[in-house]
Amino acid sequence: MNELIILKIEMPYGAVKDYIYPAVLCDDDSCVLMDCGYVGSLQKIEEALRQDGLSPEAITHVILTHHDHDHVGAAAALKQEYPNVRILASAEEAPYVSGSKKSLRLEQAERLQKELPEEQQAFGAAFCDLLRSVEPVQVDRVLQEDERLPFCGGCQVLATPGHTPGHISLYLKEFDTILSGDAMALEQGQPVLPNPQFTLDLQRAKDSMQRLLSHPAQSIICYHGGLFKKLY
Numbered sequence: 537m538n539e540l541i542i543l544k545i546e547m548p549y550g551a552v553k554d555y556i557y558p559a560v561l562c563d564d565d566s567c568v569l570m571d572c573g574y575v576g577s578l579q580k581i582e583e584a585l586r587q588d589g590l591s592p593e594a595i596t597h598v599i600l601t602h603h604d605h606d607h608v609g610a611a612a613a614l615k616q617e618y619p620n621v622r623i624l625a626s627a628e629e630a631p632y633v634s635g636s637k638k639s640l641r642l643e644q645a646e647r648l649q650k651e652l653p654e655e656q657q658a659f660g661a662a663f664c665d666l667l668r669s670v671e672p673v674q675v676d677r678v679l680q681e682d683e684r685l686p687f688c689g690g691c692q693v694l695a696t697p698g699h700t701p702g703h704i705s706l707y708l709k710e711f712d713t714i715l716s717g718d719a720m721a722l723e724q725g726q727p728v729l730p731n732p733q734f735t736l737d738l739q740r741a742k743d744s745m746q747r748l749l750s751h752p753a754q755s756i757i758c759y760h761g762g763l764f765k766k767l768y
């Protein structure tokens with residue numbers, strides 16, 4: 537049976553309580569987790585899976601939309617705990633996920649750190665440390681733009697660059713739904729670019745979000761914000 541389950545996982549963001557929404561796609565042969573939480577969140581992911589009646593051992597694949605810390609943060613720990621899990625990422629993101637290239641987000645944060653006013657220096661330094669704490673994980677298979685994957689009756693890799701250069705989203709045919717990753721987020725229910733100030737290529741990110749909004753899919757599930765249903 538094909539099933540789409542959206543996990544809701546608390547993510548501390550300063551004093552504010554925030555949530556992320558990793559998705560799980562299950563069919564008779566595989567169980568795919570789309571994005572893998574922040575650093576140290578493996579236990580929360582395991583708990584969320586169990587709450588939804590899934591055993592963490594059932595996860596066969598993890599698809600990573602991009603290499604940001606809140607998407608790949610628990611991937612290395614998960615792979616260590618469940619070594620049979622296969623990690624998938626786009627060809628362009630894979631070197632940053634596996635650590636063969638330095639994280640673009642860390643490079644950006646280190647660059648910005650030099651320009652931060654005195655009162656923001658501590659915050660900036662803590663953010664850089666957080667990014668440095670992301671453990672690299674080997675990518676078992678690279679994904680290409682528009683590639684069709686067999687999971688859950690078929691899904692398609694959508695290239696949605698901008699937030700990072702190799703960012704991908706996933707269109708799930710069976711559910712007529714897109715998993716956006718960080719190509720789109722929701723704020724008060726409205727589509728927005730997540731952290732536009734950190735977007736590596738703003739114009740491409742805007743084009744990618746537009747691509748998702750003009751896609752005929754009925755729903756978009758945002759990693760930050762959850763379910764967005766299109767009204768026609």
Ligand SMILES: [Zn+2]
Pocket residue numbers: 604606607718730759760
């Ligand atoms: Zn994110």
